[in-house]
Amino acid sequence: MLKCISRWHRIMVRRITVTFGLPKDLSHQPSVWHKQHPERVSQLHKNTTNWHNKHNKRVAAFHKNHISKIERGENGNKLLAKWERFVYNKGKNSF
Numbered sequence: 630m631l632k633c634i635s636r637w638h639r640i641m642v643r644r645i646t647v648t649f650g651l652p653k654d655l656s657h658q659p660s661v662w663h664k665q666h667p668e669r670v671s672q673l674h675k676n677t678t679n680w681h682n683k684h685n686k687r688v689a690a691f692h693k694n695h696i697s698k699i700e701r702g703e704n705g706n707k708l709l710a711k712w713e714r715f716v717y718n719k720g721k722n723s724f
Contacts, residue, residue, distance in 0.1 A: 698704045699717050 695704070696717075699714055702714060704710045704713060
């Protein structure tokens with residue numbers, strides 16, 4: 630069983646490295662790849678940071694809109710929506 634799992638793991642790591650153009654041996658020398666491809670690492674970091682910033686803005690906008698819907702009572706009539714309104718109003722009144 631262990632042989633099967635380790636074989637599967639090697640195959641998956643190989644597929645991932647080929648897909649993303651990473652070095653074949655990820656476990657021993659990850660910093661070498663960073664040193665050989667600093668511009669690619671920098672671009673990946675910028676892309677990830679930009680996506681994360683936009684995602685945070687989308688989440689903040691969603692929560693802002695959702696709170697206003699809860700305050701107006703427009704978040705629905707199902708049990709979870711009622712509990713959400715109840716907890717929100719109790720928390721708002723306690724502070």
